[in-house]
Amino acid sequence: MNEVNRRQFVRDTVTTAAAASAAHLLTSSTLAAEGESGESAPQPPVGAFTKSFQDRSIPEVCRIFKQMGLDGLDLTVRRGGHIDPKDVATKLPEAAQAAKAVGTKILFLTTGITDADADAYVAEQVRLGVRMGASPLPDTADALTGWLVEHPCLGPSPAGADAVRFLAEPPLNTPVRLAYRIIHDAAAATVPTPVLDVLGIRRRPGAVLRGRLLIRALRAALGASPAWAAALERCGEPRPDGVRFRNAPGTSC
Secondary structure (H helix, E strand, O other): OHHHHHHHHHHHHHHHHHHHHHHHHHHHHHHHHHHHOOOOOOOOOOEEEOHHHOOOOHHHHHHHHHHOOOOEEEEEEOOOOOEOHHHHHHHHHHHHHHHHHOOOEEEEEEOOOOOOOHHHHHHHHHHHHHHHOOOOOOOOHHHHHHHHHOOOOOOOOHHHHHHHHHHHOOOOOHHHHHHHHHHHHHHHHOOOHHHHHHHOOOOOOOHHHHHHHHHHHHHHHHOEOHHHHHHHHHOOOOOOOOOOEOOOOOOOO
């Protein structure tokens, strides 16, 4: 059980980081193009992760984020999150409507996807996309990767270069920066080569393995997340055997 959870944690970490970097690149390219045309480029939207608000309903989180001045949500769509993946076809549109009702948006989705689940997950999103009238709709994980790699907005820009520099050398103290660099390189190693070429990033041999070892060490030192413990308690489920959490049973908030 421990090993499976660790592998999932690593996969979630590097996938989320890679997706965030790619999304920022596409946004930055669009904004740069608008700036070159002489028009005033809008500021990118600012959102927050909803993991720390999972004890509140999605409409309530939307209201809170709106009051905080945020543009939208990074919504958890995973086991123990705001929306379970099996309910996404019905509950995600409801969440989008709740956000729209208070003048905010769902900007990102954070989920947990294994290699075996990837095509099934994309197929679920295709069914949702059909209901919402979206197009195009790549129907496999490979097709989705191809669509992203061949996207016309994918290209170098000054804003994109700034983002890459910041992600590569953030303002952290030396010990933290060393650990962060391992995670950065592991995330970069999961990004398709054409995107890395645009970003000017070189895939480092062994980066994913080093990332896994680091996360394994952190998990052993820190224990499992209290947020997971809180989700289990809300669902009335026992804590898995062999998993050490950071907090004692009954103390999750």
